[in-house]
Amino acid sequence: MNAGLALLHPEPDLVRPFEASNPAPLAPGLRLLTLNQLELPDLDRWDALARDREGSNPFAEPWMLRLSLAHCDEWQRARIGMLADDAGELLGVIPLRVRRAGPRLPLPMWTGWSHANQFTGTPLVRKGRANEFWGRLLAELDRRDGSALALSLLALPLDEPVNQTLFELCARQRRRVTIDKRWQRAALEPGVVRPRMEGRA
Numbered sequence: 001m002n003a004g005l006a007l008l009h010p011e012p013d014l015v016r017p018f019e020a021s022n023p024a025p026l027a028p029g030l031r032l033l034t035l036n037q038l039e040l041p042d043l044d045r046w047d048a049l050a051r052d053r054e055g056s057n058p059f060a061e062p063w064m065l066r067l068s069l070a071h072c073d074e075w076q077r078a079r080i081g082m083l084a085d086d087a088g089e090l091l092g093v094i095p096l097r098v099r100r101a102g103p104r105l106p107l108p109m110w111t112g113w114s115h116a117n118q119f120t121g122t123p124l125v126r127k128g129r130a131n132e133f134w135g136r137l138l139a140e141l142d143r144r145d146g147s148a149l150a151l152s153l154l155a156l157p158l159d160e161p162v163n164q165t166l167f168e169l170c171a172r173q174r175r176r177v178t179i180d181k182r183w184q185r186a187a188l189e190p191g192v193v194r195p196r197m198e199g200r201a
Contacts, residue, residue: 023041023042023044023045025088025089026045026084026088026089026090028085028086028088029083029084030082030083030136030141031081031082031083031084032079032080032081032096033079033082034079035066035073035078035080036076042082045090046062046082046090047062048090049062049090049092049093049124049126050062050124052126052127053125053126054125054126054130054162055122055125055160057122057123057124057160059119059120060123060124061124062093062124065080065093068115068118069095072115072116073115078095078096078113079095079096079097080093080095081094081095083133083140085129085132089126091132091136092123092126092137093124094112094124094137095112095114096112097110097111097113098110098111098148099111107150108148109148109149109150109151110141110150110151110152111151112152112153112154114154114155118155119155120155120156121156122156122157122160122163130162130166131165131169134165134166134169135169138151
């Protein structure tokens with residue numbers, strides 16, 4: 001993905017100025033949409049969710065994810081998972097796709113969609129609702145047609161509260177969790193102001 005081109009030439013339907021609106025509540029459950037299937041109320045709900053999110057993952061911000069999908073998912077294999085509670089409030093948004101687990105295990109599985117320059121895969125979740133989000137998401141995927149046998153999520157920071165909630169939930173529900181890769185990466189913590197480094201010419 002060429003971030004410079006994406007940011008200098010945004011599609012008007014993907015990056016929009018804030019507009020106050022009150023879209024109707026969603027039907028409870030999980031909707032899986034392609035980028036082109038999103039309607040204006042969906043964009044409004046997604047943008048509103050970002051203003052009441054848990055944590056901070058720039059790659060999950062609506063404007064960033066919509067541009068990433070537009071430029072890096074040409075064949076629209078990804079689905080934007082929009083999960084709503086019983087009252088129709090949007091709990092979270094997570095990009096998903098179905099793929100094969102690998103050559104030695106050619107079984108279909110759900111996986112979090114990401115692009116090559118994405119460094120963290122934490123989804124966008126409403127503040128204080130992470131446990132409900134993960135619980136409902138796993139239950140919804142369990143009830144799907146059965147073609148996908150697992151959920152694989154990439155680049156989840158282990159110290160991120162949203163992700164810690166997922167691990168705790170899986171432990172309570174006795175779901176098997178396997179971490180197949182680990183790495184460390186330097187990153188700035190959002191909201192922390194660090195002292196300016198003074199230098200000499």
